[in-house]
Amino acid sequence: MAALKPATLKDLDPRNQIERIPCCVFKHAKSASEYVAAQIAELIRERAAEGRPCVLGLATGSTPTTVYAELVRLHREEGLSFAGVHTFNLDEYYPMQPNELQSYVRFMNENLFDHIDIDQANVNIPDGTLPEEEVLAHCAAYEQKIVDLGGVDIQVLGIGRTGHIGFNEPGSGRESRTRMITLDKKTRQDAASDFFGEDYVPRRAITMGVGTILEARQVYMLAFGEGKAKVVAEAIEGPVTPIVAASFLQEHDNAVAVLDEAAADRLTRYQAPWLLGPLSSGPGGVFEWNDYWTRKAVIWLARKLNKPILKLTEEDYNEDGLQELLAKKGRAYDINLQVFRQLQATVTGWPGGKPLERQQPGDRRRPHDEIFPKRVICFSPHPDDDVISMGGTLIRLCDQGHEVHIAYQTSGNVAVFDDDAIRYAEFMAEFNKQFGINPEQTAKLEEHVETFLRHKQPGQVDSPEVQTIKGLIRRAEARAGARVAGVPEERCTFMDMPFYQTGRVRKNPLGEDDIQLVIDFLERIKPHQIYCAGDLSDPHGTHRTCLRAILTACDRIKDRDWYQHCVVWLYRGAWHEWEPHQIEMAVPLSPQEVMRKRNAIFKHQSQKDRALFPGSDPREFWQRAEDRNRGCAQLYDKLGLSEFEAIEGFVRWKGELEGVV
Incomplete structure (x- = not known):
């Protein structure tokens, strides 16, 4: 044998x-x-x-x-x-x-x-x-x-x-x-x-x-x-x-x-490495009970048992595979309190910081901000990601007096239905006819648009004229949505990054021209806060490419004096939401702010009812946003924190480029 x-x-x-x-x-x-x-x-x-x-x-x-x-x-x-x-x-x-x-x-x-x-x-x-x-x-x-x-x-x-x-x-x-x-x-x-x-x-x-x-x-x-x-x-x-x-x-x-x-x-x-026991080396090497894994484990346990964090007992830890955490960190009460306070510290109604005059007596959790008001840039990969993913935070920032700019990185012109382009071309023709503006040129454009789109084959790239019309539709909607959030038209910038300008869903690789556009814009505004899309599950890849452009630009200008006071926040919401153990800033929204955010999203009429590229989620974008924001708030509530109508979550970029760039 x-x-x-x-x-x-x-x-x-x-x-x-x-x-x-x-x-x-x-x-x-x-x-x-x-x-x-x-x-x-x-x-x-x-x-x-x-x-x-x-x-x-x-x-x-x-x-x-x-x-x-x-x-x-x-x-x-x-x-x-x-x-x-x-x-x-x-x-x-x-x-x-x-x-x-x-x-x-x-x-x-x-x-x-x-x-x-x-x-x-x-x-x-x-x-x-x-x-x-x-x-x-x-x-x-x-x-x-x-x-x-x-x-x-x-x-x-x-x-x-x-x-x-x-x-x-x-x-x-x-x-x-x-x-x-x-x-x-x-x-x-x-x-x-x-x-x-x-x-x-x-x-x-x-x-x-x-x-x-x-x-x-x-x-x-x-x-x-x-x-x-x-x-x-x-x-x-x-x-x-x-x-x-x-x-x-x-x-x-x-x-x-x-x-x-x-x-x-x-x-x-990755979900629960503690269940694999001490012989497992963990997801990224030797497994250690650091603050991140402790927070994730405690939130995992609370959600599994449907209990607030502060009500978890040592029996709960022992019976669900977290004996080692108790052995390493001590009493369940102390661990619960540590994680609860970490989550509590993420919640702020002042995403741009709180001015000294608004500081409440005894409020040690969030000291006043030395720079107030701030210059803020929200980078929006498509012309609607700003209000879909962080519309409530935009409203807060504007209402609290910050100088908020929105940079729309791409035109989004491939995501407009042909019928909308024909409708707007007809409107332009009728408007120009009423006022006698270039009647021959207008008639020629209208004929081209209708003829081209009537004979267009599935998947065929739009003509330059049609692409321009579709891009103008998205611009008008973006400005309207921004106004609802409180951002004036003069602070809306349309970057039209070159990588996107193929007329196809498949885009070109990110180029130096794209990155330089971002650098030039940052140098002009010199923001104290930058918000950009960390929603990398975007099925078309545009979010990832736009994020690479921003983070590459930030890396190249990181030694500038003004950048030393700048913080980069990553938002999500169009496709996925941050998990509670990941969130570093949670901005609560009132019922009125949720409705105002919805109205801002509604201004994107070409994406309303049925978007051309909805992805795998059949809900409209406003429904996805509200469900995720409310779901985040309900989760915070179940974990034992304050009850809010909705929450938008953010993660701070730590300066790492590998894999994104």
């Missing part, structure tokens, strides 16, 4: 039991992408040295783009050759012409193939142009070609909101092969922005099967951002089920989930 192998600390780490797909978690998506690109590059060089082909399975979507960018860099700067590489893409919409904006052929060419030395004969992507009766044979030939090359060496995957890998939607079996599939409604909703509306998203696609994917020698499943956290946890820690196709990777000997911390946030190691 063979001797038992001694258990190592790695074997005993509880994460390796609960995480049934091994995880590599990086602080930021950029580092994760570079890691995967390095693994691919190493194999390509290894196979080239052996004189053997390297077979890669590739994915599309926003997740792998940084992997491809790094591979392009390695090719250009370090001589990585793709001459011996064969590629097989996971999927393609059906029907789909290769030159269409949404085509995965076009996506792969633009992001990878056009920039490397790969032989186009070695590139394989499911053919979305075939007659339906030929698709079955095409799928069989696709499978056979993989077999003839000896199988896929490395398969790169993303994961969809339904848990799909490739387009293997819920119900896809373990043995499924390359085939035609009908897309799930959630998948089509997530793709709507690329097609300028869900109605234009194809209902079918051709995809590699789960069985095909599982035959790859090595699989890397990438997931980035808060929006993927829930399904990632289901795939990695949940049961193997056809309902979540990615869960089949638990049965693969060499599958690895490559995540950023945001996507890993729902894993037990």
Whole structure:
């Protein structure tokens, strides 16, 4: 009988039991992408040295783009050759012409193939142009070609909101092969922005099967951002089920989930690492009961038991896996009080600071501010993010006498319905006709707009004239919303950052021109406070790009004298909210301020009732904002703090650029 192998600390780490797909978690998506690109590059060089082909399975979507960018860099700067590489893409919409904006052929060419030395004969992507009766044979030939090359060496995957890998939607079996599939409604909703509306998203696609994917020698499943956290946890820690196709990777000997911390946030190691015991090294190294984890654990326990923080007992701690916290920190009462006071200190009705004359006797919790009033900039990625995400705080800042500026970073012109553009063009024509203003030019513009939009194909880029009209619509709405909040028109700046000006949902990379625009604006205003969107789950990526521009600009001017008095706050609200253990400033709103915020959002009429790109949340933006703000207030109330109508939460930027830039 063979001797038992001694258990190592790695074997005993509880994460390796609960995480049934091994995880590599990086602080930021950029580092994760570079890691995967390095693994691919190493194999390509290894196979080239052996004189053997390297077979890669590739994915599309926003997740792998940084992997491809790094591979392009390695090719250009370090001589990585793709001459011996064969590629097989996971999927393609059906029907789909290769030159269409949404085509995965076009996506792969633009992001990878056009920039490397790969032989186009070695590139394989499911053919979305075939007659339906030929698709079955095409799928069989696709499978056979993989077999003839000896199988896929490395398969790169993303994961969809339904848990799909490739387009293997819920119900896809373990043995499924390359085939035609009908897309799930959630998948089509997530793709709507690329097609300028869900109605234009194809209902079918051709995809590699789960069985095909599982035959790859090595699989890397990438997931980035808060929006993927829930399904990632289901795939990695949940049961193997056809309902979540990615869960089949638990049965693969060499599958690895490559995540950023945001996507890993729902894993037990991040949600409640104390449940894994002392042998777990924790999410970011050796686990320590610092203030952050103590606060998170106590709030977790209070929410789990539905009890106010100050009513938690030592029995509660012991019975729910927090014995070690008691052992390290002492009595439950003292821990409760510490966390309660930390949360209480986040609440302020004076987001710009309190002037000396408003200081109340005995108010030691928030001393008066030396600088009052302040110059404040709210950066709004789209023309409505300001009032949606921090409209109540804008109202407070204006009413309390601060000099508030709003900088709208992009035009938002792709998110306007064609009917609205026609309506406004007709209005302009009628107005000019009434006053005899340029009748010939006006008639020509009206004819162009109506003719262009009447014959416009799904996903077609708008003409410059139509883009201008749609941009003007968003500007007018932004100014109207700002007025409701109390910001005068002369303090509304429309930056029209160049990266956005493609007319497409897919934007250009952030450039120096974009960053310099932000620097110039900051130097002109010299703000004491900066507010910007930390809502990085924005499905179109604009929020992340706009944040990179701001934080890069701040980093470059951090030595300026005026910047030494500047604080940068990150807001959320359009897609996700900060968790209570993260919030560092909680601004309570009265019922009247909630209504005023709603009215400000209502001024964005082109986004009202039904936005062109609503994302995965069917609620209107004002409903999302109010539900999240009220939910935050109700949570504070349940934890034992004061009861408010609504709360907007903020996190202070600590000056770290890695992964965001």
